[in-house]
Amino acid sequence: MIRVLVRLALLALVAALAAVAALAWYAQRPLVWDGEAVEFTLRPGTALRQATRQIAAAGVPVEPALMGLIGRVAVDGTKLQAGSYAFRSGLTPVELLEMMTRGDVTLREVRLIEGWTWRQARAALAAHPDLLQEAAALDDAQLLARIGSDAPFAEGWFFPDTYLFARGDSDLSVLRRAHHAMQAQLAQAWQNRTADLPYRSPQDALIMASIIEKETGTATDRPMIASVFVNRLRVGMPLQTDPTVIYGLGERFDGNLTRAHLRADTPYNTYTRGGLPPTPIALPGRAAIDAALNPAPSPYYYFVARGDGSSEFSRTLAEHNRAVDRFQRRPAKSERK
Incomplete structure (x- = not known):
């Protein structure tokens, strides 16, 4: 009787070892299929058995039952991380499960x-x-x-x-x-700002930064454009900036800004109203934020586009009018001849 029990125990041990060997072989055997990588999205709360069924349905040749065993003895299948994965031919079952436990999402x-x-x-x-x-x-x-x-x-x-x-x-x-x-x-930019700026809050600086973002054609001009607007705020001059007017027009703007638009009062018309508009007019980047909070020191109150993306800056209205004649009005006249 004892011999029979010993033999049975040995057979059970051999069978268990064979099963473990087979599972280990399967765990390290590449999963091969034709075609592109299989994309799979694991939803939050999905259990391992359900996930492996869905992976098999998506086209990866896995055995859900064996994957469940691997998830219990080799990889912690309770720690699957939700997200989108791209499984490529040649992955082993262990590598596939490790991807999902590490969260190697695409x-x-x-x-x-x-x-x-x-x-x-x-x-x-x-x-x-x-x-x-x-x-x-x-x-x-x-x-x-x-x-x-x-x-x-x-x-x-x-x-x-x-x-x-x-x-x-x-x-x-x-x-x-x-x-x-x-x-x-x-x-961060507010903490490092220049002293005595005419802003009541970081929100004011954000509004100014959005105007600078829309007005700047050349990155190096940002601090100088900021100085023009800051100088105007300090002395109570209207900002008189076209992008705010255009923003106030919204979907009514057809690409042609007219004198009538500049005269029509809206909360965003900085020709008819003083100070900053009520909100930003765009998403400003960090360079525009830095310029708003660290404008270049300058004596300028005016600028005009030169036509190449850069701007010409002026101290007085007379200087500005001459710059407008030089860079905008005269070229327009010559074009009409």
Whole structure:
């Protein structure tokens, strides 16, 4: 009887060792298939067995039952991280599971561009095919509340940059990151600002930065353009900047800014109203923020575009009129001849 039990025990041990060897062989055997990498999105809370079934259905030749065993004895299958993955032919089952426990997700990107309006930024996010669209149904106040912001308006409060995300991430998560980035950039620049600037708050500086962003054709001109606007604020001169008027026109603007537009009063018409407009008019980048908070010291109150992207700066209206004649009016007359 004892001999029989010993033999049975030995057979069971041999069978167990064979099973372990077979599992180890399967765990290290490359998974091979024809075609491109298989993209797979793991949703939060998905269990290992369910995940491996979905991976098999997507085209990766895995055995869900064996993957479950590997997830219990070799890789901690309870720690799968949600996200989008790209599985390439030649991966072993262990490598595949390790990818999902490490969170080696594939990343997409979306760009928010300096000088874009908030409307343009929302449109870019809404058009991205890999973002989960949650913002579309929200107005600005609701959206700001969802991302935890107490900003009084959305315009200008999202930092223009390239944002990476996993396929299926929410557009709100990208906006939350862009908003926090703008808060951090503005706070840092505010701490390092020039003394005695005519701003009541960082929000005023953000508004000014957005104007500088829209007015600057050449990057090196930013601090000087900032100085013109700061000098005007200090003495109570209207800013008289076309981009604010255009922003106030909104979708009514057809690309042709007329004298009638400049005379028509709106909260954003800096020809008819003094001081800063009520909100930013675009998403300013860090260079524009720095220029707003560290303008170049200058005696200038006027500037005009030279036609090559740079600007001509003047101290007096008479100098400015001569610069306008030189760089804008006279070329226009010669073109008509």
